[in-house]
Amino acid sequence: MAFNIETGEYMSRESFIEFLRDSPEYGTVDIGTADKPKRVSCGEPWWNYPMSCKITADRIVMEPTSLTEEEERAAWEGTPLHGTYNRWHILKRDRVEPNMSATLVDIQILTDHLLYISGYEPAAVDHFMNWLAQLYQFPQYKLRTANFWYSRCNYVGKSMLIDLLKPVYGGEPLVTECEGSAVGGQFTSLLKDGILRLFNELPASLDKARFEVLKTLVSEKSRKSEDKGRDARIVKNTVNLILCTNHADALPMAMGDPRFNVFRCDEPRKTDSYYKELADWIAGPGPELLAGVLAQWKFPTDWNCTSGGRMAPQTTAAEMVQREARSPLVNFIEELITGQQAPFDKDIGRSNQLIEQLGTSYPANTRSMKITSQTLADALRKLGAVKIGSGTAAKDNAWCWRYQSDWLGVRLKEWKAYLDNNAGRPFTVPEVVSDE
Incomplete structure (x- = not known):
């Protein structure tokens, strides 16, 4: 051959x-x-x-x-x-020749733009700059995080940054832009020989199966390769991702998901002159200046390059995106649990009674949620609730969303008495101290 x-x-x-x-x-x-x-x-x-x-x-x-x-x-x-x-x-x-005299001052036009598209989250921008520097200095170590860039408005300047990154890292096939609809599917050919892929225009609500494929690609050190005309084989996973979208719910992230460094831009698009100045910088001295900064980058002590850096920061923007990725039922129940509002004013509750009370107490909120025993169970599990009780009879089983470890040790007779208002909690809980 x-x-x-x-x-x-x-x-x-x-x-x-x-x-x-x-x-x-x-x-x-x-x-x-x-x-x-x-x-x-x-x-x-x-x-x-x-x-x-x-x-x-x-x-x-x-x-x-x-x-x-x-x-x-x-x-x-x-x-x-x-x-x-x-x-x-x-x-x-x-790769462009790095300008080794470059400093952060020389790339301020870039860092200012990153702050803008991140929703002014310095921690997210700092993570991304360390991420870029590791990819430049130590490309042999797979990064453990991907970047999720959401903007409410179109054309705020997310995907244009690929034109800056291509000359810095060596151009195609190492760095290129792909359609967001391919994420999580049979898209291994798009990853071939890549170290960085920017997937643009992720559609809304990626299904769970495709999301599992994506998570594996983000965090695993090897992947399956299915090149045309050749047998599928396992290869080293060298690809790192930037995912751009106008859909906050594009990925079904769990709360606290450490894999995705989230940028969230809710501001309107800036002026045409702003983008012309940025584009001129990218087409001009930008790549050499950025390469110089990345080549000399000093990593913080908690950034371990050999282990893929650090987990993504849990910023306000990240939490907002994670919440929007969840179903309305999960978010609604979480509000009720946090506020100790019925039917979640107690620590535990039977499934059928919870469904009935939600429907009668909050008809306007729950009308479109189609609450069933299965959807309720899924929502409660996502919020950390556990099942207590025994057997198959509904009356002998309940969900517990508060003080779970304590309730798991309580006998059936005792929690039934508590639930039926015949007794208080069979254990003591710490008093909540007011800040006032």
């Missing part, structure tokens, strides 16, 4: 020779004599004879590393990897 280093495509001997024969760049070569010329595809002598420009490899990979090609080959010498060819060194050559 022949392998095209530039494109990553495999070709059989016949396909390779024909490809070069028809190529305007290569064409044919005369291997005959002055008396008897013989023109053949230039691929034939390349294939048949030793040449200094030809590389023979047992294994071809695309695995980012902070080592130079010479350092990597020296490290592999005498090991089973000695016959490996790593395309990383070819693909990254299109």
Whole structure:
């Protein structure tokens, strides 16, 4: 097999020779004599004879590393990897030369824009800058977080940043933009040879199965590759993600989800002149300046590059997005539990009684929620509630959403008495001290 280093495509001997024969760049070569010329595809002598420009490899990979090609080959010498060819060194050559005199002041136009699209969340911007720096300095270590960028309005300047990141990290196929509708599906071909993918226009409400695929891609160090014409295989997961959307509920995140660094922009789009200035900077000195800043970046003590950095900050913006990703029933019940409002004024309750009381006490709120024993159970579990009781009879089972560990140790007779207003809690709880 022949392998095209530039494109990553495999070709059989016949396909390779024909490809070069028809190529305007290569064409044919005369291997005959002055008396008897013989023109053949230039691929034939390349294939048949030793040449200094030809590389023979047992294994071809695309695995980012902070080592130079010479350092990597020296490290592999005498090991089973000695016959490996790593395309990383070819693909990254299109990186811009970093301006090593650059400082944060020189990229303030970028950090100001990141603050704007993050909803002015400094912690989220700080996380993203560390994330970019690790990807630049130590690309061999998989980052443990992805970036979720939401904006209420269109065209606020999220996806335009891919034009800045491409020259910094080496261009395609290392860095590119993809359709958001592909997230979580059979999209492994979009990830091939990538270290950074920006998925634009994520649709609303990604289903759970596709979200599980996405979570695995974010956090796992290996993934399945299904290249065209080749058997599926497990490869090192080198891809890191930026996910852009105008739908706050695009991903069904759990509360406190540590995988996603959330930007949330609720402000209107800025002026055309603002975006022209930013675009001119990106097309001009921006890539060299950003590369210089990232090359010299000093990581905080809690950012462990070998472990993939740190978990995403749980900012106000993150909490808002996480809440909007949940069902209205979950959020409504959480409000009632927090406010100790009926039917959640007690610590426990039977499923059928809860459904009945929700319908009669809050008809306007619950009319569109279609509350059933299953949807109620799902909502309560997401809020940390547990089941207590025994057997299959409804009267002998209840949900507990407060002081769960205490109630799990209470006998059936005792919690029934509490629920039926015949007794108080069978245990003491700490007094709530007022701040007033």
